[in-house]
Each structure stands twice: as C-alpha cells, then as structure tokens.
Amino acid sequence: MGAADERAPESVRRVVSQVFGTSVRSCRRPAVGSVAETYLLELEGNPERVVCKVGGASVWTGAVIEPAVCRLVGNRTALAVPDVLASGRFVDAGRTTATETAAPLSRWALYEYVDGESPDPWYSQCDRTVRRRLVSDAGSILGRLHDWSTTEFAFDRTGGLERTPNHPTGLCVCDSTPPSVVDALAAVSQVLPRRSLVSQAVLCHGDFHPGNLLVTSSGRITAVLDWGNAHVAPAEYAVARAEVRFVDRFRSLPSPERARLREVFRARYRDHASLESDYPVRAPLYKSLWLAQSAINLASVARSSRGRTQIRRQLRTIVDR
Structure with a gap:
C-alpha cells in the first residue's frame, strides 16, 4: 500500500501532536502519485492510523478544496467518503501567504484511515x-x-x-x-x-x-x-x-x-x-x-517542478507494472 518507512515531516508531526496529543510511530508514502503530499501515518495513541494530506490544489481553480468537499459529501450522503478528522493551515515561516491559492502547501488535512486496497495494479487481470x-x-x-x-x-x-x-x-x-x-x-x-x-x-x-x-x-x-x-x-x-x-x-x-x-x-x-x-x-x-x-491539465501540472516529479512517479509506476 505504501513505500518504505520514512520520517514524517516535522510540520506533520507537530499537527498530529496538536490534534491528537500523540506522536507518529511510522510514516509511509502511497505507492502511487497524488496531487497532494500524502502520508500514511501510524500513531502511538488513538486513532492508531490516519492519512495526512498537505496541499492538493485543484487543477480547476488552484484552491485546496478536498477537505470541504469530503465534509459536504460525507455528512450529507451515505457514500463511502473518508471522514475529515481535522484540517487547517500551517503557520510556519515561509509556508504561509496572504491567499490560499498562492500557497496551497500551507493547507493540511487529517483523514480517517479506511481499510481496503487500490485495485489499480490488478484491475485488468482480476477475475x-x-x-x-x-x-x-x-x-x-x-x-x-x-x-x-x-x-x-x-x-x-x-x-x-x-x-x-x-x-x-x-x-x-x-x-x-x-x-x-x-x-x-x-x-x-x-x-x-x-x-x-x-x-x-x-x-x-x-x-x-x-x-x-x-x-x-x-x-x-x-x-x-x-x-x-x-x-x-x-x-x-x-x-x-x-x-x-x-x-x-x-x-x-x-x-x-x-x-x-x-x-x-x-x-x-x-x-x-x-x-x-x-x-x-x-x-x-x-x-x-x-x-x-486531460492534456490541458497535464500541461498545467507539468509547469511546476513538483508536478513534473509527480508525473515521473506515475510513469515509473506504470512501467513497473
């Protein structure tokens, strides 16, 4: 489900401490790319596991909207949407600017960890x-x-x-x-x-x-x-x-x-x-x-160095299959 263990960024550790009053025991990144910086976290206390996302600006508007959308759909429908446990903005120097769209990486959200696996690797070969x-x-x-x-x-x-x-x-x-x-x-x-x-x-x-x-x-x-x-x-x-x-x-x-x-x-x-x-x-x-x-959106993502890194990661995943 994720890559090898790595140390969670200090800013993410601080958020976990402030929200849950506990510490991060282990951290993994998803095996496939994501618009947001995504971390699969195991915690020392309760809850035992959470998902943390940093950034994730929409290709349509440049705004970080996922926590608001998940709350809306999750609260008003019975669809299988992970709960938003907490969300906010980093206040670290250098990560905050006057507008959300100018600094999407200043936004963070903690989500419920849901059991299951991505079917993408085996979808075309399964029964x-x-x-x-x-x-x-x-x-x-x-x-x-x-x-x-x-x-x-x-x-x-x-x-x-x-x-x-x-x-x-x-x-x-x-x-x-x-x-x-x-x-x-x-x-x-x-x-x-x-x-x-x-x-x-x-x-x-x-x-x-x-x-x-x-x-x-x-x-x-x-x-x-x-x-x-x-x-x-x-x-x-x-x-x-x-x-x-x-x-x-x-x-x-x-x-x-x-x-x-x-x-x-x-x-x-x-x-x-x-x-x-x-x-x-x-x-x-x-x-x-x-x-x-899709071609337009891909060109938009490729304009940033981080976007190009995401694209390369996705291509490596496809080749490895």
Missing part, C-alpha cells in the same frame, strides 16, 4: 466477476452522487469550486482556470438536441477511476478517495469520462467484456440518476473532450 462487481458499484456511486447533487443544489452553471466559509456548503462554484473543457461543452450544447439531461450540471468527483478507490478482495468498494479536483460539470460528460477510466482504456480486455462493463456501469447509474437513451450517440464526443482536457 471478471470481481471486476464487474467493482464497475457495478462504481456506476451506483456515480449515480447516487449525481442524483443527490441535482436534488440538493440544482446547479445553474458549471465551473470549478472554491472554499467560501460564509456559504452553508463551505464551497462555491466559480469560473475554471482557462482553458477549460467547460467552455467547449457550452459551445457543443448549442448543437445538441435540447434536452435538460444533456446539460444538467452536477457535482463531479473530478478523478473517478479505479486508482482512487479502496476495495475488498471481492471487488466491493470501501472508499472513494482524492476529491481534490471536484467541480461542477454536465452529468453526461462525467458519465462518459468515468467510462473511459473504468472500461475504454483497458484495451487488453476483450471487446465483448468491455461492452458488458459499459452495460453494467450504465445500468447501475440509471438505478439512481437519469441517462438519456441516446446518450451512447453523444458519449464519443464527451470522451474526446475529456482527452483534450
């Missing part, structure tokens, strides 16, 4: 019954998230998310950092059939794929992780993007199996949220737009 169960649960989770956000918020626009302490949700929708696929979707909507579900704006996880899940050995999902890139986008776009991540990119799977996985995913999504019967006609367009946005 098909396990994979189908996982995809079924994933479709259900996405449908429940979209149904809840439609009922709860009735978003009238798409965009990124920023923290706003004065709002009941702790978040507000704002313009995404350009260039954004949101602009392209707005243009595309002018030529699509006038259907409310095509442009229905919903809360999106932002990076929903097997690597951001924890599961049991049978494929049951125990947690959905890494909500740092959550944003508001059209529901159909989010469904198509998830299909790419859970089905389309695994070209080693036989074509009939991929078709079956799409069928399972869409059926479980429809158990909770609406999906137009002619969605498959539009899905390839949404998937192309997602690929374009």
